[in-house]
Amino acid sequence: xxxxxxxxxxxxxxxxxxxxxxxxxxxxxxxxxxxxxxxxxxxxxxxxxxxxxxxxxxxxxxxxxxxxxxxxxxxxxxxxxxxxxxxxxxxxxxxxxxxxxxxxxxxxxxxxxxxxxxxxxxxxxxxxxxxxxxxxxxxxxxxxxxxxxxxxxxxxxxxxxxxxxxxxxxxxxxxxxxxxxxxxxxxxxxxxxxxxxxxxxxxxxxxxxxxxxxxxxxxxxxxxxxxxxxxxxxxxxxxxxxxxxxx
Amino acid sequence: xxxxxxxxxxxxxxxxxxxxxxxxxxxxxxxxxxxxxxxxxxxxxxxxxxxxxxxxxxxxxxxxxxxxxxxxxxxxxxxxxxxxxxxxxxxxxxxxxxxxxxxxxxxxxxxxxxxxxxxxxxxxxxxxxxxxxxxxxxxxxxxxxxxxxxxxxxxxxxxxxxxxxxxxxxxxxxxxxxxxxxxxxxxxxxxxxxxxxxxxxxxxxxxxxxxxxx
Numbered sequence: 378x379x380x381x382x383x384x385x386x387x388x389x390x391x392x393x394x395x396x397x398x399x400x401x402x403x404x405x406x407x408x409x410x411x412x413x414x415x416x417x418x419x420x421x422x423x424x425x426x427x428x429x430x431x432x433x434x435x436x437x438x439x440x441x442x443x444x445x446x447x448x449x450x451x452x453x454x455x456x457x458x459x460x461x462x463x464x465x466x467x468x469x470x471x472x473x474x475x476x477x478x479x480x481x482x483x484x485x486x487x488x489x490x491x492x493x494x495x496x497x498x499x500x501x502x503x504x505x506x507x508x509x510x511x512x513x514x515x516x517x518x519x520x521x522x523x524x525x526x527x528x529x530x531x532x533x534x535x536x537x538x539x540x541x542x543x544x545x546x547x548x549x550x551x552x553x554x555x556x557x558x559x560x561x562x563x564x565x566x567x568x569x570x571x572x573x574x575x576x577x578x579x580x581x582x583x584x585x586x587x588x589x590x591x592x593x594x595x596x597x598x599x600x601x602x603x604x605x606x607x608x609x610x611x612x613x614x615x616x617x618x619x620x621x622x623x624x
Numbered sequence: 625x626x627x628x629x630x631x632x633x634x635x636x637x638x639x640x641x642x643x644x645x646x647x648x649x650x651x652x653x654x655x656x657x658x659x660x661x662x663x664x665x666x667x668x669x670x671x672x673x674x675x676x677x678x679x680x681x682x683x684x685x686x687x688x689x690x691x692x693x694x695x696x697x698x699x700x701x702x703x704x705x706x707x708x709x710x711x712x713x714x715x716x717x718x719x720x721x722x723x724x725x726x727x728x729x730x731x732x733x734x735x736x737x738x739x740x741x742x743x744x745x746x747x748x749x750x751x752x753x754x755x756x757x758x759x760x761x762x763x764x765x766x767x768x769x770x771x772x773x774x775x776x777x778x779x780x781x782x783x784x785x786x787x788x789x790x791x792x793x794x795x796x797x798x799x800x801x802x803x804x805x806x807x808x809x810x811x812x813x814x815x816x817x818x819x820x821x822x823x824x825x826x827x828x829x830x831x832x833x834x835x836x837x838x
Contacts, residue, residue, distance in 0.1 A: 438678075458694060465690055470682030477683060479643075487686055491693045499701050509667075513674030520642040520673070528746055540745070541642070543721040544649055547656045547663055566671040584634070585641045585669070586676045613633040620668050 434571075435564045442563065445511035453502035465494050468512075472519045478587040479523065489526045493519040510563040521545065569619040577612035584609055627659045627791040631773075635795070636662060640669035647750025650742075651773035651793075651817035653719040658775075658791025715754065715813045717777040717790060727754075736761045742815075749819055756813045757781075762805040770820025772796040779812030781805060 448464045451457035469490045476486035496518050504514060524541035570578060579598070583589045584605075591609075595602040631639075631652055638644050639652045656663050686692075711727035728741035733755075740754040754777070773795055780789040783804040788794055796802065806812040 441678075456697075458697070461697070462690060462694070465693065468677075469689060469693075470685050471677055471680040473685060474680050474683035475677055486683070487689065490685070491689060491696075494693055495696055495699075498697050510671070510674055512678035513671045516673040516677045517670055519677070524642055531746065544646075544653065544719075546721070547653055547666075547719060562668070563671055563674070566668060567675050570672065570675055581672070582676055585637045585643070586673065586680075588641065588643045609634065613637070616668075616672075617633060617665075620665075 435567060438567055439564060442510055442512070446506050449497075449501050449504045449506075449511055449514075452498060453504060461494075461498055464497065464511075468497075468515055469494050472515070475519065475586065476523055480588065481523070485526065485530075489519070489522050492526065493522045496522060513563065517545065565620060569616050572619060573612050573615060577608050577615070580605055580608045581612045581616075627655070627661075627789075627793075629786065629788055629792040629794060630659065630662055631655060631793050631795065633665070636665050637669045637672075640666050641673060645748050645750055646744055646746060647748040647752045647817040647819075648771075648773055650719070650722055650744075650752050651775055651815060654717065654722070654775040654777070654815045655791060655793040657719050658717060715777040718815070730756070750817045751819075752815065752817045754813055755816050756811055757806045758811050759806050759808045762803060770797070770818065772816060772818040774817075775815045777813045777815060779810045780807040781812050781814075782807055 445464065445467075448457075448460040451460035452464070472493050473486045473490040476489050477483060481489065493515070497515060500518070504511070509517075521541040524544075528540065570581075573581065580594060583594050583597070584591065589597070591605050592602055595605045598605070630636075635644075635648075635652060639649060639656075644652065656666060707721075707724035709723045711723070711725070714723055714727070722742065725745065726743040728743065730738045730740045733739045737755065737757045740756070742752045742754070744752060755774075759779075773793065774788075775794075776788050776790050776792045778790060780787055780792075781804045782788065783802040785794065785802065787807070788804075
Protein backbone atom coordinates (compact mmCIF):
# COMPACT_ATOMS: atom_id res chain seq x y z
CA UNK A 378 0.00 0.00 0.00
CA UNK A 379 2.94 2.25 0.55
CA UNK A 380 5.33 1.17 -2.13
CA UNK A 381 5.47 2.99 -5.42
CA UNK A 382 3.70 5.91 -3.84
CA UNK A 383 6.24 8.43 -5.05
CA UNK A 384 4.44 9.95 -8.04
CA UNK A 385 1.14 9.90 -6.18
CA UNK A 386 2.65 11.58 -3.15
CA UNK A 387 4.40 14.15 -5.29
CA UNK A 388 1.13 15.01 -6.96
CA UNK A 389 -0.79 14.96 -3.68
CA UNK A 390 1.82 17.24 -2.24
CA UNK A 391 1.30 19.95 -4.80
CA UNK A 392 -2.43 19.51 -4.74
CA UNK A 393 -2.40 19.78 -0.96
CA UNK A 394 -0.35 22.94 -1.23
CA UNK A 395 -3.05 24.40 -3.40
CA UNK A 396 -5.92 23.00 -1.38
CA UNK A 397 -5.11 24.72 1.85
CA UNK A 398 -8.17 26.85 1.40
CA UNK A 399 -6.28 30.08 1.18
CA UNK A 400 -4.94 32.01 -1.75
CA UNK A 401 -1.31 31.08 -2.16
CA UNK A 402 0.84 33.98 -1.02
CA UNK A 403 2.27 35.82 -4.03
CA UNK A 404 5.16 34.07 -5.66
CA UNK A 405 4.83 30.87 -3.70
CA UNK A 406 2.99 28.99 -6.37
CA UNK A 407 5.52 30.08 -8.94
CA UNK A 408 8.33 29.10 -6.60
CA UNK A 409 6.77 25.67 -6.19
CA UNK A 410 6.55 25.18 -9.91
CA UNK A 411 10.09 26.38 -10.44
CA UNK A 412 11.25 23.97 -7.77
CA UNK A 413 9.34 21.16 -9.41
CA UNK A 414 10.87 22.00 -12.76
CA UNK A 415 14.30 22.17 -11.20
CA UNK A 416 13.80 18.80 -9.60
CA UNK A 417 12.62 17.17 -12.77
CA UNK A 418 15.49 18.75 -14.66
CA UNK A 419 17.87 17.22 -12.15
CA UNK A 420 16.15 13.93 -12.63
CA UNK A 421 17.45 13.80 -16.17
CA UNK A 422 20.77 15.49 -15.80
CA UNK A 423 22.26 13.79 -12.78
CA UNK A 424 22.61 10.29 -11.52
CA UNK A 425 21.29 11.12 -8.10
CA UNK A 426 17.90 9.60 -7.41
CA UNK A 427 15.08 12.12 -7.53
CA UNK A 428 14.15 12.44 -3.93
CA UNK A 429 11.32 14.87 -3.41
CA UNK A 430 8.91 12.07 -2.66
CA UNK A 431 7.32 13.58 0.40
CA UNK A 432 9.20 16.73 1.05
CA UNK A 433 8.06 20.05 -0.40
CA UNK A 434 10.58 22.72 -1.21
CA UNK A 435 11.30 25.06 1.61
CA UNK A 436 9.73 28.26 0.36
CA UNK A 437 6.39 26.58 -0.18
CA UNK A 438 6.66 24.77 3.09
CA UNK A 439 7.68 27.77 5.12
CA UNK A 440 4.81 29.88 3.76
CA UNK A 441 2.50 27.05 4.77
CA UNK A 442 4.19 26.80 8.19
CA UNK A 443 3.61 30.53 8.74
CA UNK A 444 -0.05 30.08 7.90
CA UNK A 445 -0.34 27.20 10.40
CA UNK A 446 1.35 29.23 13.13
CA UNK A 447 -1.13 32.04 12.50
CA UNK A 448 -4.02 29.56 12.78
CA UNK A 449 -2.72 28.14 16.08
CA UNK A 450 -2.31 31.65 17.46
CA UNK A 451 -5.85 32.54 16.38
CA UNK A 452 -7.13 29.48 18.25
CA UNK A 453 -5.00 30.19 21.31
CA UNK A 454 -5.79 33.90 21.49
CA UNK A 455 -9.49 34.00 20.64
CA UNK A 456 -10.83 30.43 20.26
CA UNK A 457 -11.18 30.95 16.53
CA UNK A 458 -13.29 28.03 15.29
CA UNK A 459 -12.74 28.83 11.67
CA UNK A 460 -9.00 28.64 12.14
CA UNK A 461 -9.52 25.33 13.91
CA UNK A 462 -11.63 23.98 11.05
CA UNK A 463 -8.93 24.90 8.55
CA UNK A 464 -6.22 23.18 10.59
CA UNK A 465 -8.50 20.19 11.10
CA UNK A 466 -9.02 19.99 7.34
CA UNK A 467 -5.32 19.51 6.73
CA UNK A 468 -4.20 17.50 9.72
CA UNK A 469 -7.06 15.27 10.86
CA UNK A 470 -7.12 13.12 7.68
CA UNK A 471 -3.33 12.80 7.83
CA UNK A 472 -3.28 11.92 11.51
CA UNK A 473 -5.83 9.26 10.73
CA UNK A 474 -3.73 7.77 7.95
CA UNK A 475 -0.63 7.90 10.17
CA UNK A 476 -2.49 6.03 12.92
CA UNK A 477 -3.81 3.43 10.53
CA UNK A 478 -0.32 2.81 9.27
CA UNK A 479 0.89 2.23 12.80
CA UNK A 480 -1.66 -0.56 13.11
CA UNK A 481 -4.77 1.16 14.50
CA UNK A 482 -8.16 0.06 13.21
CA UNK A 483 -10.11 2.59 11.20
CA UNK A 484 -12.43 3.33 14.13
CA UNK A 485 -9.52 3.79 16.54
CA UNK A 486 -7.69 5.99 14.07
CA UNK A 487 -10.76 8.14 13.57
CA UNK A 488 -11.25 8.54 17.33
CA UNK A 489 -7.65 9.35 18.06
CA UNK A 490 -7.44 11.80 15.14
CA UNK A 491 -10.39 13.71 16.61
CA UNK A 492 -8.96 13.41 20.11
CA UNK A 493 -5.62 14.79 18.87
CA UNK A 494 -7.30 17.78 17.24
CA UNK A 495 -9.26 18.40 20.44
CA UNK A 496 -5.93 18.53 22.29
CA UNK A 497 -4.61 20.94 19.68
CA UNK A 498 -7.58 23.19 20.45
CA UNK A 499 -7.01 22.97 24.20
CA UNK A 500 -3.23 23.42 24.10
CA UNK A 501 -3.09 26.04 21.36
CA UNK A 502 -2.32 28.82 23.85
CA UNK A 503 0.70 26.82 25.04
CA UNK A 504 2.13 26.43 21.55
CA UNK A 505 5.60 27.93 21.39
CA UNK A 506 6.61 28.71 17.84
CA UNK A 507 10.18 29.15 19.01
CA UNK A 508 10.55 25.54 20.09
CA UNK A 509 8.67 23.51 17.47
CA UNK A 510 6.91 23.89 14.15
CA UNK A 511 3.16 23.25 14.01
CA UNK A 512 3.44 19.92 12.16
CA UNK A 513 6.05 18.67 14.63
CA UNK A 514 3.96 19.81 17.57
CA UNK A 515 0.86 18.08 16.21
CA UNK A 516 2.89 14.96 15.47
CA UNK A 517 3.97 14.71 19.11
CA UNK A 518 0.39 15.26 20.32
CA UNK A 519 -0.86 12.53 17.97
CA UNK A 520 1.91 10.19 19.12
CA UNK A 521 1.02 10.76 22.77
CA UNK A 522 -2.73 10.48 22.15
CA UNK A 523 -2.18 7.18 20.40
CA UNK A 524 -0.23 5.75 23.32
CA UNK A 525 -2.86 6.96 25.78
CA UNK A 526 -5.70 5.55 23.67
CA UNK A 527 -4.11 2.10 23.47
CA UNK A 528 -3.63 2.12 27.23
CA UNK A 529 -7.18 3.23 27.83
CA UNK A 530 -8.39 0.40 25.66
CA UNK A 531 -6.32 -2.22 27.44
CA UNK A 532 -7.41 -1.01 30.84
CA UNK A 533 -11.05 -0.64 29.93
CA UNK A 534 -11.37 3.10 30.01
CA UNK A 535 -9.69 4.08 33.26
CA UNK A 536 -6.61 6.12 32.69
CA UNK A 537 -5.21 9.44 33.68
CA UNK A 538 -5.21 11.88 30.84
CA UNK A 539 -1.82 12.99 29.66
CA UNK A 540 0.30 10.09 30.91
CA UNK A 541 2.24 9.63 27.70
CA UNK A 542 2.95 13.34 27.49
CA UNK A 543 4.87 13.15 30.77
CA UNK A 544 6.93 10.26 29.41
CA UNK A 545 8.34 12.45 26.67
CA UNK A 546 9.01 15.45 28.86
CA UNK A 547 12.68 15.03 29.50
CA UNK A 548 14.16 17.62 31.78
CA UNK A 549 14.66 20.47 29.38
CA UNK A 550 18.09 21.91 29.75
CA UNK A 551 18.10 23.30 26.25
CA UNK A 552 20.64 21.53 24.13
CA UNK A 553 22.44 22.78 21.09
CA UNK A 554 19.40 22.45 18.90
CA UNK A 555 17.57 25.11 20.86
CA UNK A 556 19.96 27.63 19.34
CA UNK A 557 18.27 27.16 16.00
CA UNK A 558 14.89 28.80 15.63
CA UNK A 559 12.14 26.23 15.18
CA UNK A 560 11.31 27.30 11.65
CA UNK A 561 14.94 27.08 10.67
CA UNK A 562 15.30 23.66 12.27
CA UNK A 563 12.21 22.39 10.45
CA UNK A 564 13.63 23.65 7.19
CA UNK A 565 16.90 21.86 7.91
CA UNK A 566 15.10 18.61 8.56
CA UNK A 567 13.13 18.98 5.34
CA UNK A 568 16.33 19.63 3.43
CA UNK A 569 17.97 16.65 5.06
CA UNK A 570 15.04 14.43 4.12
CA UNK A 571 15.14 15.75 0.58
CA UNK A 572 18.76 14.74 0.32
CA UNK A 573 17.97 11.10 1.04
CA UNK A 574 17.52 8.82 -1.91
CA UNK A 575 14.00 7.65 -2.58
CA UNK A 576 14.87 4.18 -1.32
CA UNK A 577 16.34 5.50 1.87
CA UNK A 578 13.42 7.80 2.51
CA UNK A 579 10.98 4.97 1.97
CA UNK A 580 12.76 2.74 4.46
CA UNK A 581 12.98 5.58 7.00
CA UNK A 582 9.30 6.31 6.60
CA UNK A 583 8.24 2.70 6.87
CA UNK A 584 10.46 1.98 9.80
CA UNK A 585 9.78 5.01 11.96
CA UNK A 586 6.54 6.38 10.80
CA UNK A 587 4.72 3.21 9.89
CA UNK A 588 6.32 1.15 12.65
CA UNK A 589 6.77 -1.81 10.40
CA UNK A 590 9.29 -4.37 11.60
CA UNK A 591 12.37 -4.62 9.42
CA UNK A 592 11.49 -8.13 8.31
CA UNK A 593 8.08 -6.90 7.11
CA UNK A 594 9.71 -4.05 5.21
CA UNK A 595 11.97 -6.59 3.53
CA UNK A 596 8.93 -8.65 2.55
CA UNK A 597 6.89 -5.66 1.37
CA UNK A 598 9.67 -4.18 -0.72
CA UNK A 599 10.96 -7.61 -1.72
CA UNK A 600 14.52 -6.87 -0.76
CA UNK A 601 16.81 -8.80 1.60
CA UNK A 602 16.63 -7.95 5.29
CA UNK A 603 20.30 -6.95 5.21
CA UNK A 604 19.49 -4.35 2.54
CA UNK A 605 16.74 -2.86 4.70
CA UNK A 606 19.13 -2.58 7.60
CA UNK A 607 21.98 -1.12 5.59
CA UNK A 608 19.69 1.38 3.84
CA UNK A 609 18.33 2.47 7.16
CA UNK A 610 21.77 2.77 8.67
CA UNK A 611 22.96 4.80 5.69
CA UNK A 612 19.90 7.02 5.79
CA UNK A 613 20.34 7.71 9.48
CA UNK A 614 24.01 8.41 8.95
CA UNK A 615 23.22 10.92 6.22
CA UNK A 616 20.56 12.60 8.30
CA UNK A 617 22.98 12.69 11.19
CA UNK A 618 25.70 14.14 8.97
CA UNK A 619 23.48 16.89 7.60
CA UNK A 620 21.76 17.75 10.87
CA UNK A 621 24.83 17.59 13.08
CA UNK A 622 26.46 20.35 11.06
CA UNK A 623 23.82 22.73 12.31
CA UNK A 624 23.86 21.69 15.92
CA UNK B 625 32.05 13.27 33.26
CA UNK B 626 30.34 13.33 29.93
CA UNK B 627 28.32 10.55 28.42
CA UNK B 628 30.23 8.29 26.03
CA UNK B 629 27.88 5.44 25.11
CA UNK B 630 24.59 6.31 23.42
CA UNK B 631 21.58 4.39 22.11
CA UNK B 632 21.89 3.84 18.37
CA UNK B 633 20.11 6.21 15.98
CA UNK B 634 17.37 3.71 15.21
CA UNK B 635 16.53 3.27 18.88
CA UNK B 636 16.32 7.04 19.34
CA UNK B 637 14.14 7.32 16.25
CA UNK B 638 11.85 4.56 17.55
CA UNK B 639 11.66 6.45 20.84
CA UNK B 640 10.67 9.65 19.02
CA UNK B 641 8.02 7.82 17.02
CA UNK B 642 6.52 6.37 20.20
CA UNK B 643 7.33 2.87 18.94
CA UNK B 644 9.20 1.56 22.00
CA UNK B 645 7.29 -0.21 24.72
CA UNK B 646 7.08 1.52 28.09
CA UNK B 647 9.98 -0.40 29.64
CA UNK B 648 12.38 0.46 26.83
CA UNK B 649 11.09 4.02 26.70
CA UNK B 650 12.07 4.36 30.36
CA UNK B 651 15.61 3.14 29.68
CA UNK B 652 16.06 5.58 26.78
CA UNK B 653 14.47 8.44 28.76
CA UNK B 654 16.96 7.78 31.55
CA UNK B 655 19.80 8.24 29.10
CA UNK B 656 18.17 11.36 27.64
CA UNK B 657 17.95 12.87 31.11
CA UNK B 658 21.76 12.86 31.12
CA UNK B 659 22.49 13.48 27.44
CA UNK B 660 21.71 16.80 25.72
CA UNK B 661 23.19 15.53 22.46
CA UNK B 662 20.67 12.69 22.19
CA UNK B 663 17.84 15.00 23.30
CA UNK B 664 18.68 17.12 20.27
CA UNK B 665 18.57 14.08 18.03
CA UNK B 666 15.21 13.03 19.43
CA UNK B 667 13.86 16.50 18.68
CA UNK B 668 15.25 16.29 15.17
CA UNK B 669 13.50 12.95 14.73
CA UNK B 670 10.25 14.49 15.97
CA UNK B 671 10.69 17.08 13.25
CA UNK B 672 11.07 14.22 10.78
CA UNK B 673 7.79 12.87 12.14
CA UNK B 674 6.21 16.30 11.69
CA UNK B 675 7.49 16.63 8.13
CA UNK B 676 6.20 13.16 7.23
CA UNK B 677 2.85 13.80 8.92
CA UNK B 678 2.39 17.08 7.06
CA UNK B 679 2.87 15.25 3.76
CA UNK B 680 1.13 11.96 4.58
CA UNK B 681 -1.53 10.81 2.16
CA UNK B 682 -4.83 11.84 3.81
CA UNK B 683 -7.33 9.20 4.88
CA UNK B 684 -11.04 9.79 4.43
CA UNK B 685 -12.68 10.95 7.66
CA UNK B 686 -16.21 10.17 8.78
CA UNK B 687 -18.50 12.74 7.16
CA UNK B 688 -19.44 14.24 10.52
CA UNK B 689 -15.88 14.19 11.93
CA UNK B 690 -15.40 17.96 11.95
CA UNK B 691 -18.89 18.64 13.32
CA UNK B 692 -18.44 16.11 16.09
CA UNK B 693 -15.11 17.61 17.05
CA UNK B 694 -16.45 21.17 16.90
CA UNK B 695 -19.30 20.09 19.19
CA UNK B 696 -16.76 18.92 21.76
CA UNK B 697 -14.62 22.05 21.80
CA UNK B 698 -16.46 23.51 24.78
CA UNK B 699 -16.16 20.41 26.93
CA UNK B 700 -14.11 21.12 30.02
CA UNK B 701 -10.47 20.08 29.75
CA UNK B 702 -9.95 16.88 31.74
CA UNK B 703 -7.70 17.47 34.72
CA UNK B 704 -4.32 15.86 34.64
CA UNK B 705 -3.70 14.13 37.94
CA UNK B 706 -0.38 15.21 39.37
CA UNK B 707 1.51 12.22 40.56
CA UNK B 708 3.58 12.51 43.67
CA UNK B 709 6.87 10.82 44.19
CA UNK B 710 6.19 7.96 46.59
CA UNK B 711 9.33 5.82 46.72
CA UNK B 712 12.18 6.77 49.03
CA UNK B 713 15.94 6.56 48.57
CA UNK B 714 15.88 6.78 44.81
CA UNK B 715 19.18 7.26 43.04
CA UNK B 716 19.67 10.47 41.12
CA UNK B 717 19.38 10.53 37.37
CA UNK B 718 15.94 8.98 36.93
CA UNK B 719 13.48 10.77 34.62
CA UNK B 720 10.84 12.62 36.62
CA UNK B 721 7.91 10.48 35.47
CA UNK B 722 9.72 7.35 36.66
CA UNK B 723 10.20 8.83 40.11
CA UNK B 724 6.44 8.81 40.54
CA UNK B 725 6.23 5.03 39.98
CA UNK B 726 6.04 2.45 42.72
CA UNK B 727 9.35 0.76 43.53
CA UNK B 728 9.68 -2.64 45.19
CA UNK B 729 12.23 -3.35 47.90
CA UNK B 730 15.85 -4.29 47.26
CA UNK B 731 16.41 -8.03 47.06
CA UNK B 732 19.46 -10.18 46.72
CA UNK B 733 19.97 -11.85 43.33
CA UNK B 734 23.60 -12.97 43.39
CA UNK B 735 26.53 -12.54 45.76
CA UNK B 736 26.71 -8.77 46.52
CA UNK B 737 24.31 -7.96 43.72
CA UNK B 738 20.83 -6.69 44.52
CA UNK B 739 17.82 -5.73 42.48
CA UNK B 740 14.93 -3.34 43.05
CA UNK B 741 11.94 -3.80 40.75
CA UNK B 742 10.09 -0.79 39.33
CA UNK B 743 6.36 -1.39 39.14
CA UNK B 744 5.13 -0.20 35.75
CA UNK B 745 1.63 1.29 35.50
CA UNK B 746 0.83 -1.01 32.59
CA UNK B 747 1.70 -4.51 31.46
CA UNK B 748 4.91 -4.48 29.44
CA UNK B 749 6.95 -7.23 27.85
CA UNK B 750 9.95 -5.47 29.33
CA UNK B 751 10.78 -5.67 33.02
CA UNK B 752 12.46 -2.65 34.53
CA UNK B 753 14.57 -2.67 37.66
CA UNK B 754 17.50 -1.06 39.39
CA UNK B 755 20.57 -3.24 39.77
CA UNK B 756 23.18 -2.42 42.39
CA UNK B 757 26.64 -3.83 43.05
CA UNK B 758 29.68 -2.55 44.97
CA UNK B 759 33.16 -1.99 43.52
CA UNK B 760 35.00 -5.05 42.34
CA UNK B 761 31.97 -7.23 41.78
CA UNK B 762 31.92 -9.06 38.49
CA UNK B 763 28.69 -10.39 37.14
CA UNK B 764 28.97 -13.93 35.87
CA UNK B 765 29.54 -14.18 32.17
CA UNK B 766 26.06 -14.08 30.72
CA UNK B 767 24.09 -13.61 27.58
CA UNK B 768 20.50 -12.66 26.96
CA UNK B 769 17.41 -14.40 25.72
CA UNK B 770 15.96 -11.01 24.77
CA UNK B 771 17.16 -7.43 24.29
CA UNK B 772 18.38 -5.61 27.34
CA UNK B 773 18.93 -1.88 27.79
CA UNK B 774 21.04 -0.60 30.66
CA UNK B 775 21.64 2.98 31.74
CA UNK B 776 24.13 3.77 34.49
CA UNK B 777 22.86 6.02 37.28
CA UNK B 778 25.80 6.05 39.68
CA UNK B 779 29.26 4.47 39.77
CA UNK B 780 30.67 2.71 36.74
CA UNK B 781 31.28 -0.71 35.26
CA UNK B 782 33.51 -1.97 32.51
CA UNK B 783 33.24 -4.79 30.03
CA UNK B 784 34.58 -5.67 26.58
CA UNK B 785 32.71 -2.66 25.16
CA UNK B 786 34.48 -0.09 27.34
CA UNK B 787 33.80 1.88 30.49
CA UNK B 788 30.23 2.82 31.39
CA UNK B 789 29.68 5.73 33.80
CA UNK B 790 26.61 7.79 34.76
CA UNK B 791 24.31 8.35 31.79
CA UNK B 792 26.04 5.77 29.61
CA UNK B 793 23.74 3.43 27.73
CA UNK B 794 24.44 -0.21 26.98
CA UNK B 795 22.46 -2.44 24.68
CA UNK B 796 22.70 -6.21 24.83
CA UNK B 797 20.89 -8.92 22.91
CA UNK B 798 21.37 -12.59 22.16
CA UNK B 799 24.50 -11.84 20.16
CA UNK B 800 26.26 -10.40 23.19
CA UNK B 801 28.00 -12.39 25.86
CA UNK B 802 29.77 -10.12 28.26
CA UNK B 803 31.23 -10.03 31.71
CA UNK B 804 30.78 -6.63 33.34
CA UNK B 805 32.87 -5.69 36.38
CA UNK B 806 32.13 -2.77 38.69
CA UNK B 807 34.88 -0.15 38.87
CA UNK B 808 36.49 1.09 42.07
CA UNK B 809 34.60 3.89 43.79
CA UNK B 810 30.97 4.19 44.74
CA UNK B 811 28.36 1.46 44.29
CA UNK B 812 27.23 1.06 40.72
CA UNK B 813 23.48 1.47 40.30
CA UNK B 814 21.97 0.91 36.87
CA UNK B 815 18.49 1.05 35.45
CA UNK B 816 17.87 -2.08 33.39
CA UNK B 817 15.02 -2.75 30.96
CA UNK B 818 15.05 -6.39 29.99
CA UNK B 819 12.98 -8.71 27.85
CA UNK B 820 13.42 -12.42 28.36
CA UNK B 821 15.93 -13.74 30.87
CA UNK B 822 19.62 -13.65 31.47
CA UNK B 823 21.46 -16.88 30.81
CA UNK B 824 24.57 -17.44 32.82
CA UNK B 825 27.26 -19.35 30.99
CA UNK B 826 29.74 -21.86 32.36
CA UNK B 827 29.06 -24.86 34.63
CA UNK B 828 28.89 -22.69 37.76
CA UNK B 829 26.44 -20.35 36.12
CA UNK B 830 24.28 -23.19 34.91
CA UNK B 831 24.31 -24.71 38.36
CA UNK B 832 23.29 -21.42 39.92
CA UNK B 833 20.81 -20.49 37.19
CA UNK B 834 17.67 -21.60 39.04
CA UNK B 835 18.64 -19.37 41.97
CA UNK B 836 19.91 -16.40 40.06
CA UNK B 837 17.01 -15.97 37.73
CA UNK B 838 16.33 -12.26 37.45
